[in-house]
Amino acid sequence: MNKVGIAAYGITPFTKEDKKIETVLFESAKNLFENNLNIQKDEIDAVLVSTNNNSKYLAPVLSETLEIQPKTAHSIENLCNSGTNSIVSAYSYIASGLADMVLVSGAERYDSPGQILEWDNSRGEFKHPIFWASIFTSSYKRKFSVTDEELAMVSVKNHKQAQNNPNALSKKMYSVQDVINSKKITKDIRLLDCSRSCTGSASIILASENIMKKITEQPIWISGIGQKTISAGFTKNESFYSMESTKTATHAALQMADKKIQDVDVAEVHDAFSVCEPMALEALGLSNPGKGSMLVKELYETNNLKINPRGGLIGCGHPLGATGIAQTIEITQQLQHNAKNRQVENANVGLVHNMSAAATSSTILVLEK
Amino acid sequence: MNKVGIAAYGITPFTKEDKKIETVLFESAKNLFENNLNIQKDEIDAVLVSTNNNSKYLAPVLSETLEIQPKTAHSIENLCNSGTNSIVSAYSYIASGLADMVLVSGAERYDSPGQILEWDNSRGEFKHPIFWASIFTSSYKRKFSVTDEELAMVSVKNHKQAQNNPNALSKKMYSVQDVINSKKITKDIRLLDCSRSCTGSASIILASENIMKKITEQPIWISGIGQKTISAGFTKNESFYSMESTKTATHAALQMADKKIQDVDVAEVHDAFSVCEPMALEALGLSNPGKGSMLVKELYETNNLKINPRGGLIGCGHPLGATGIAQTIEITQQLQHNAKNRQVENANVGLVHNMSAAATSSTILVLEK
Numbered sequence: 001m002n003k004v005g006i007a008a009y010g011i012t013p014f015t016k017e018d019k020k021i022e023t024v025l026f027e028s029a030k031n032l033f034e035n036n037l038n039i040q041k042d043e044i045d046a047v048l049v050s051t052n053n054n055s056k057y058l059a060p061v062l063s064e065t066l067e068i069q070p071k072t073a074h075s076i077e078n079l080c081n082s083g084t085n086s087i088v089s090a091y092s093y094i095a096s097g098l099a100d101m102v103l104v105s106g107a108e109r110y111d112s113p114g115q116i117l118e119w120d121n122s123r124g125e126f127k128h129p130i131f132w133a134s135i136f137t138s139s140y141k142r143k144f145s146v147t148d149e150e151l152a153m154v155s156v157k158n159h160k161q162a163q164n165n166p167n168a169l170s171k172k173m174y175s176v177q178d179v180i181n182s183k184k185i186t187k188d189i190r191l192l193d194c195s196r197s198c199t200g201s202a203s204i205i206l207a208s209e210n211i212m213k214k215i216t217e218q219p220i221w222i223s224g225i226g227q228k229t230i231s232a233g234f235t236k237n238e239s240f241y242s243m244e245s246t247k248t249a250t251h252a253a254l255q256m257a258d259k260k261i262q263d264v265d266v267a268e269v270h271d272a273f274s275v276c277e278p279m280a281l282e283a284l285g286l287s288n289p290g291k292g293s294m295l296v297k298e299l300y301e302t303n304n305l306k307i308n309p310r311g312g313l314i315g316c317g318h319p320l321g322a323t324g325i326a327q328t329i330e331i332t333q334q335l336q337h338n339a340k341n342r343q344v345e346n347a348n349v350g351l352v353h354n355m356s357a358a359a360t361s362s363t364i365l366v367l368e369k
Numbered sequence: 370m371n372k373v374g375i376a377a378y379g380i381t382p383f384t385k386e387d388k389k390i391e392t393v394l395f396e397s398a399k400n401l402f403e404n405n406l407n408i409q410k411d412e413i414d415a416v417l418v419s420t421n422n423n424s425k426y427l428a429p430v431l432s433e434t435l436e437i438q439p440k441t442a443h444s445i446e447n448l449c450n451s452g453t454n455s456i457v458s459a460y461s462y463i464a465s466g467l468a469d470m471v472l473v474s475g476a477e478r479y480d481s482p483g484q485i486l487e488w489d490n491s492r493g494e495f496k497h498p499i500f501w502a503s504i505f506t507s508s509y510k511r512k513f514s515v516t517d518e519e520l521a522m523v524s525v526k527n528h529k530q531a532q533n534n535p536n537a538l539s540k541k542m543y544s545v546q547d548v549i550n551s552k553k554i555t556k557d558i559r560l561l562d563c564s565r566s567c568t569g570s571a572s573i574i575l576a577s578e579n580i581m582k583k584i585t586e587q588p589i590w591i592s593g594i595g596q597k598t599i600s601a602g603f604t605k606n607e608s609f610y611s612m613e614s615t616k617t618a619t620h621a622a623l624q625m626a627d628k629k630i631q632d633v634d635v636a637e638v639h640d641a642f643s644v645c646e647p648m649a650l651e652a653l654g655l656s657n658p659g660k661g662s663m664l665v666k667e668l669y670e671t672n673n674l675k676i677n678p679r680g681g682l683i684g685c686g687h688p689l690g691a692t693g694i695a696q697t698i699e700i701t702q703q704l705q706h707n708a709k710n711r712q713v714e715n716a717n718v719g720l721v722h723n724m725s726a727a728a729t730s731s732t733i734l735v736l737e738k
Contacts, residue, residue, distance in 0.1 A: 022488065047598070052425055054423045054482065055487065055488065056421055056446060056448055056482065056483050056486075056487070056488075057446075057447065057448050057486070057488065057601050057725065057726060059447060059598070060447070060598050060600060060601035060725075060726075060729060060730055061488050061601040063598055063600070063601070064600040064601045064602060064605065069597070069598055069599055069600070070598050071595075071596040071597055071598070071618075071621070072454065072457065072596045072598070073447060073598040073730060074445050074446060074447035074451065074454040074458075075445070075446040075447065076443050076444070076445060077425060077426075077443060077444045077446070078426065078428060078429070078442060078443035078444065079425055079426050082443065085441065085443040088441065088467070089443075089458055089461070089462075091465070091467070092458070092461040092462045092464075092465040092467050093458075093461045093465075094465075095461075095464075095465035095466070095467070096460070096461040096462075096463075096464035096465040097464070098457070098460075098461050098464070098594065113423065113425065114425050117425075117426070118424065118425070119391065119424065119425075119426065119430050225467065226440070227440040227441045228438070228440055229416070229428070229429050229432055229438055229439050229440070229441070229442040230438055231429065231432070231433040231438070232426050232429035232430040232432070232433045233433060236433065249440075252440070356426065356429070357426060357429075360429060361429055361442060
């Protein structure tokens with residue numbers, strides 16, 4: 001099997017701008033090529049577009065805009081983990097020998113149709129993700145005797161970390177009290193507990209070992225992949241205070257990479273809502289059950305950027321189709337020691353956790369230098 | 370690289386029924402599992418859904434409906450060749466070792482949003498595929514001095530062949546005169562020159578060599594894959610009387626399979642409109658330029674079912690996301706000698722041609738026993 005790695009990346013600021021999806025998509029790819037002039041565009045074998053947007057044929061549209069004529073081109077959608085699904089697809093194209101270089105571009109508009117879970121009737125008309133997050137929050141707080149203030153620390157930490165990320169949507173820091181005082185949306189969720197939908201895109205080039213040498217002296221390799229789909233419906237989760245799909249995917253990814261979770265130096269985890277970060281840390285095995293928010297507090301107090309250095313979904317905003325790719329770019333920059341004032345020291349092994357719809361599905365990637 | 374083949378399939382009738390996409394999708398997968406009771410559902414590693422439908426998270430929805438919990442699940446869209454793009458993706462997952470068994474299910478409703486090419490302004494407000502087909506038809510007729518009657522033979526042949534396909538939308542045969550007398554939609558296209566949008570689904574299981582042995586004694590192997598994307602816009606085509614993306618993809622697929630076009634015993638070609646069948650035959654190398662409609666006439670007169678034995682898109686109907694999969698199922702049945710009264714004699718090597726939007730992109734698959 002061919003070795004597959006990340007050769008280049010491009011990204012846009014995450015904003016609330018009203019732009020056509022084709023424009024948004026193009027911008028991160030343009031940024032990628034402008035910063036990597038040594039890429040031979042005509043050697044790109046496949047263009048995969050990650051989005052929840054309803055526009056069709058976006059991969060050929062992007063290809064035409066970029067003046068490339070790939071073999072393969074198509075869009076991939078799986079809600080909030082569309083991005084890592086696309087990266088795994090690109091990996092498989094290269095590992096199988098069907099492609100040597102693949103462009104993966106993810107984009108979303110602030111008004112993405114992926115924000116309403118139309119098929120999931122388990123909460124009646126309450127189909128926005130906020131409602132599963134509210135049930136997760138009340139369930140998690142009850143099970144582990146965790147307080148609103150402890151969960152608010154996730155938002156405080158990630159908004160703070162986002163201030164070192166020029167592309168993040170959030171331009172402000174908040175205190176625990178600010179989070180608690182922010183608008184109450186449900187009994188257990190406040191406005192500042194939520195990642196915000198936004199407009200943005202992220203692009204990445206995956207390449208085989210042969211191509212890699214021609215593009216970068218700092219290749220980052222994908223050494224582990226784990227994925228798990230439990231269901232599409234929220235109520236099929238085994239519990240509302242743990243992420244079972246994340247556990248399964250983590251086990252598979254670490255096994256493939258021949259690593260232990262303790263080997264991971266830096267991780268992007270899918271903090272769609274405050275409660276998701278401790279739940280993810282616990283599912284990954286970085287914390288014991290119910291102790292995730294204590295780890296968050298400790299990281300915050302020691303200024304340790306190990307978890308969500310770019311500011312997470314809460315700090316960066318969450319353009320669905322772009323998020324998993326933006327997470328992967330952050331880990332790439334960390335492992336290349338290019339993360340500037342977000343840099344985690346001695347980052348050699350990184351992990352991406354990207355999930356959809358109340359962790360009914362999860363993707364884990366392990367990245368290494 | 371792992372060998373990859375087709376282990377099982379299921380299909381629904383193609384109709385004008387008004388059903389939810391989730392129901393349509395489920396029906397062909399149900400048909401597949403009912404006819405293949407020896408498949409261990411919990412060994413399915415990935416579920417890929419091929420569709421242009423705007424519903425999100427359909428692969429987890431289908432998985433839940435089927436009571437399976439795959440690793441990977443996502444939707445794939447590339448207009449009319451979404452189906453073969455999904456098959457190629459499934460191939461790469463297995464060939465790379467990330468999966469051993471993949472379910473690919475394609476479905477569409479008669480009112481698919483993929484029927485309007487919103488992004489392509491080259492014909493102003495005339496964004497339905499009929500308008501590029503009309504320009505292809507006038508251009509092809511002028512270039513090669515072909516008549517409306519000669520092109521009408523495609524529709525006559527494929528409607529006739531569809532009568533042996535219980536799942537086909539068409540239940541009637543037509544004469545050349547019927548086609549010519551049918552409603553004129555543009556200067557060069559009549560109603561019976563068009564494939565019709567419809568509701569239907571098709572599912573297929575791809576498997577590695579190890580899994581294959583447990584499922585079927587008649588494995589059909591994917592020995593060649595070729596894909597090419599020229600553009601998203603009609604006017605970027607090199608000419609309007611030839612399919613350049615099909616030529617490139619055919620060359621690549623035959624090379625990978627180490628076959629010549631003369632080795633192909635049976636082929637499904639993408640006859641979205643009458644003119645597309647001779648153009649495809651010419652791009653494949655089965656006919657010289659401008660001579661495709663003569664080959665169609667010859668096949669019809671000698672009752673040779675070699676091209677589009679199931680009735681093509683014109684006879685079967687064209688549920689966008691299901692079409693490429695239905696084409697692949699037909700070739701599988703032909704190579705297994707299970708095609709009943711559609712059977713082509715001595716069928717050992719088969720080919721699928723599936724394309725999108727005026728052949729701006731094409732996929733070619735070579736299948737073998």
